[in-house]
Amino acid sequence: MEKLIITVIGxxxxxxxxxxxxxxARAGVNILDISQTITGGYFNMMMVADxxxxxxxxxxxxxxxxxxxxxxxxxxxxxxxxxxxxMHRV
Amino acid sequence: xxxxxxxxETNRMIVEENLDVRTITMxxxxxxxxxxxxxxICRRIREKLLKYxxxxxxxxxxxxxxxxxxxxxxxxxxxxAAVVGASCCRKASDFVKIARTMDAAAKELxxxxxxxxxxxxxxxxxxxxxxxxxxIPAALAATSRVCSSVNVGSxxxxxxxxxxxxxxxxxxxxxxxxxxxxxCAKLVALCNAPDDNPFMAGAFHGISEGEAVINxxxxxxxxxxxxxxSIRGADFETLCETIKRTAFKITRVGQLVAQEASRRxxxxxxxxxxxxxxxxxxxxxxxxILREIGLEQPGAPGTTAAxxxxxxxxxxxxxxxxxxxxxxxxxxxxxxxxxGMIAAVEAGALSIEKLEAMTCVCSVGLDMIAVPxxxxxxxIAGIIADEAAIGMVNQKTTAVRIIPVKGGKVGDMVExxxxxxxxPVMEVSKFSCEAMIGRRGRIPAPIxxxxx
Numbered sequence: 001m002e003k004l005i006i007t008v009i010g011x012x013x014x015x016x017x018x019x020x021x022x023x024x025a026r027a028g029v030n031i032l033d034i035s036q037t038i039t040g041g042y043f044n045m046m047m048v049a050d051x052x053x054x055x056x057x058x059x060x061x062x063x064x065x066x067x068x069x070x071x072x073x074x075x076x077x078x079x080x081x082x083x084x085x086x087m088h089r090v
Numbered sequence: 091x092x093x094x095x096x097x098x099e100t101n102r103m104i105v106e107e108n109l110d111v112r113t114i115t116m117x118x119x120x121x122x123x124x125x126x127x128x129x130x131i132c133r134r135i136r137e138k139l140l141k142y143x144x145x146x147x148x149x150x151x152x153x154x155x156x157x158x159x160x161x162x163x164x165x166x167x168x169x170x171a172a173v174v175g176a177s178c179c180r181k182a183s184d185f186v187k188i189a190r191t192m193d194a195a196a197k198e199l200x201x202x203x204x205x206x207x208x209x210x211x212x213x214x215x216x217x218x219x220x221x222x223x224x225x226i227p228a229a230l231a232a233t234s235r236v237c238s239s240v241n242v243g244s245x246x247x248x249x250x251x252x253x254x255x256x257x258x259x260x261x262x263x264x265x266x267x268x269x270x271x272x273x274c275a276k277l278v279a280l281c282n283a284p285d286d287n288p289f290m291a292g293a294f295h296g297i298s299e300g301e302a303v304i305n306x307x308x309x310x311x312x313x314x315x316x317x318x319x320s321i322r323g324a325d326f327e328t329l330c331e332t333i334k335r336t337a338f339k340i341t342r343v344g345q346l347v348a349q350e351a352s353r354r355x356x357x358x359x360x361x362x363x364x365x366x367x368x369x370x371x372x373x374x375x376x377x378x379i380l381r382e383i384g385l386e387q388p389g390a391p392g393t394t395a396a397x398x399x400x401x402x403x404x405x406x407x408x409x410x411x412x413x414x415x416x417x418x419x420x421x422x423x424x425x426x427x428x429x430g431m432i433a434a435v436e437a438g439a440l441s442i443e444k445l446e447a448m449t450c451v452c453s454v455g456l457d458m459i460a461v462p463x464x465x466x467x468x469x470i471a472g473i474i475a476d477e478a479a480i481g482m483v484n485q486k487t488t489a490v491r492i493i494p495v496k497g498g499k500v501g502d503m504v505e506x507x508x509x510x511x512x513x514p515v516m517e518v519s520k521f522s523c524e525a526m527i528g529r530r531g532r533i534p535a536p537i538x539x540x541x542x
Contacts, residue, residue, distance in 0.1 A: 005097055035094045046094040062155060077101065079158035081092055086342045088096040090410075 002052040003081035004029070006065065010074030012043040020047070020076065023068055027061060028054040043074075048081065100339075104159055108312035108374040109340065111347045112367045113163040114150050115205075115288035116357060117295035117303040118142050120169040124177045128184045131174065132191040139166065139195040142302045142357065147200040149354045153347055161347065162309075162369075162509075165203050166196060167293040172209035176218035182225035189229035189236050196235040203276075205293030207238040210283065213247040213532060223256045227263040230273035237276045237291035241283040243478040245485045249281065249533040254478065258471025258527065265463070265494045274493040275426075275458065275510050279474045281481030281488045286361050287417040292454070292489055303360035304352045305417060308344035308408075309367040310336070312374045314400075318382040329383065330403045337364065337407030345412045363417030364408035365453065366400070368428035370511035376400075376421050377430025387439035388423075388431060388448075397421060398451035418487055420453025426506060426513030427458055435514045442473070442516055450480055455489035460504050460513040465494045472523035483536050 006024075008016060017034075024031060029051045036045040051061065062078045069076030103109035123134035143166050150164040168174075171188050179185050189207050196204040207229055209219050226238055240257055243249030257279045265271035278291045285296020288305035295303070317336050321328055344362045352359035368376045380388045383396045401420045409415050423445065425431045434440040442459065449455045455477045461470075474490045481488030495504050498515040505512045 005092060007097060007101060033091065037094065044094065044098060046092075046097050048092055059152075059155060077158055080156045082346060083157040083159060083343060084092050084097050084100055086346045087100055087339045088093075 001050045004049045004051050004061075005079050005081050005084060006047040006049055007077045008043065008045040008069070008074055010043055012038055012041060013072070016043065016045070016072065016074065019068055019072060020065070023064065024049060027056050027064070029061070101158070103310070103313045107310075107316045108369070108371055109310050109343070110160040110162050111306060111344055112309040112365070113165055113288050113307040114146070114161055114347065114351050115165045115167055115293055115305045115307065116143050116146050116355070117167045117286065117299055117305060117360065119295055119299060119301050120174045121297065124174060126178050128175070128178050128187050131178055132187055135174070135188065135191050136195050139168070139199065143199050143201070145355060149351060152354070153350050157346065159343055159347070163202060165201050165205065165288070165290065165293065166199070167288070167295045168192065168204065168206035169295050169297065170206055170208040170210050172219050172222040173297065175222065176216065179218060179221055182221050182228065185222050185225035186229045186232055189225070189233050193233035193236050201235070203235050203237050203290045205237040205239070205290050206295055207236045208240060208294040210241045211250050211253045212241060212244040213250060215250065215253060223260060226260045226277065227267045227273065230264050230276055231267040237293065239278045239280055239283065239292045239294060241280045242474065243281040243482050243533070245282055245482050245539050246535060248535040249475065249478045249482055251475065251527075251532050252530060254279070254475050255471050255527050257474055258467040258469075261470050261492060262467045262494055265496055270504065270506065271493050271495045272506055272510075275491065275506055278489050278491040279478070281478035282486060284417055284487055288363050289365065289367065289418060291491060299360070300358065302357045304348060304355065304357050305360040305363065306344050306348035306351070307363040307365055307367065307417065308340050309365065310340040311366045311368050311376045311379055313340060314366065315373065315375070315378045315382055318379065326399075330399065333400060333403035334407035337404040338411045341408040341411035359414070361414045361416030362408070362412040364404055364415055364419040365417070366404055366421040368422060368424065369509055370427055370429060372429065375428045375430035376423055377428050377434055381430065387437050388434040389440035389444045393444065394447050394451055397423070397448050401452040418453040422454060422457060423448055423452060424457035425459050425516070426511040427509060428511075432512070432514060435516060442518060446476060446480070449477065449488055450484060454487055455491070457489065457491050458493070458510065458513060459491070460493045460495050460498060460515045461518045462500055462515055463494055463496045463498045465518050466524070468522065468524040468527040469518060470494065471527045475527070479533070
């Protein structure tokens with residue numbers, strides 16, 4: 001499994017999840033878990049996803065998601081999950 | 091399962107608090123390039139560097155993208171040039187050819203600095219070492235990416251005062267021969283230099299090292315500073331615990347990056363250097379941490395104690411996070427590369443003498459300090475001797491990277507650009523040490539070096 005963490009940060013609005021999810025579906029990325037918090041009108045979402053059956057390379061996923069983010073005025077990042085696991089777990 | 095608050099914390103460290111991996115440094119042994127012809131050696135050096143480091147920059151960028159963490163520098167260190175060139179260099183200009191080869195290879199590979207234009211001395215000099223010394227100013231004037239270092243002493247064998255004197259002379263000559271005296275920002279004198287330091291200008295690939303190795307230097311003063319803001323006024327136990335936890339997290343990122351770089355490049359992982367390395371960026375300052383601990387300015391009474399505490403907690407947290415720790419590992423206090431340090435000098439809080447005291451308890455030494463252009467070679471040698479003595483007696487690495495700025499007067503500001511930052515010209519003691527520096531020979535090893 002190639003575990004990814006996708007983060008979406010910005011002002012809350014209608015259809016954020018739909019946009020991101022439909023891209024991921026087209027890219028063959030399987031969503032394992034979604035969590036979100038809204039603080040002061042700011043939307044923080046995190047998706048745990050598995051890209052092992054996606055035909056797209058990782059650089060392309062990062063670039064595409066960032067592009068969608070720019071289009072809808074949000075910051076969308078995509079990182080390999082190990083950085084979070086290493087940093088916060090002994 | 092990954093928790094959203096942890097993800098947000100990591101990304102906040104990266105975006106807002108300047109968390110980064112400061113450098114991936116690939117060490118490459120040049121021992122097998124030795125021979126009797128300078129041109130043949132230069133050709134083999136280029137071939138070897140290209141063979142090992144061809145993908146260094148691209149791999150570094152790939153890792154940055156995968157984990158979303160910036161890796162500021164991708165660099166190379168090589169076997170000390172004084173060793174590599176000993177068999178064939180008959181004049182100083184032969185050594186300069188080696189420097190030019192290193193510079194051209196660094197340019198070709200897209201790395202901003204290559205370290206190892208170095209000599210490792212502490213007891214005596216060979217004829218080749220003397221030639222090498224003579225070549226330093228010309229080598230730094232002829233190249234832009236080459237970093238040079240000379241180890242002048244060690245706890246085990248004492249201080250080579252002839253090397254110290256020569257180093258003082260070469261620093262002055264380098265300042266004269268390079269624009270803005272910038273060559274001196276790439277020239278460092280060390281005592282107890284580690285073989286595996288990934289940080290410039292003192293990086294070289296020691297002869298105890300293997301064929302090639304990946305060493306990683308972590309950073310993150312901004313992260314430590316931020317977290318300390320949230321515990322203002324807390325007791326020392328809380329303060330230490332908080333620094334330790336933060337250092338652990340920072341180092342784990344370094345360890346991950348090091349392992350990935352090692353795997354992707356097919357080069358063994360060497361060490362993580364646990365250093366709080368500041369940059370000129372706002373909020374990426376070791377001086378700000380000292381302020382946050384409770385000092386009005388770095389240099390105020392209590393500074394040495396605060397720095398000792400900080401340095402020790404960084405190591406305690408970091409050691410737990412990595413299987414191999416090495417290099418310099420400590421908080422850096424370069425003046426020109428840390429806005430907070432510059433402000434402290436400008437406020438009159440920080441002198442060279444106080445900085446010297448601070449170097450007793452942290453890595454690494456008097457770093458990136460601009461002094462007046464008329465500072466004599468003997469005075470610079472005296473400053474180097476003092477730092478080397480601190481290193482020798484305390485069994486630690488110390489260093490001096492000092493810049494006698496051409497035409498510079500106390501209070502002037504000198505711009506070095508990029509990560510090297512800018513520095514106020516600091517006052518140096520007016521009293522002479524010429525007669526002491528004029529003596530020949532060496533300072534013997536201290537009594538506690540006889541441990542057998």
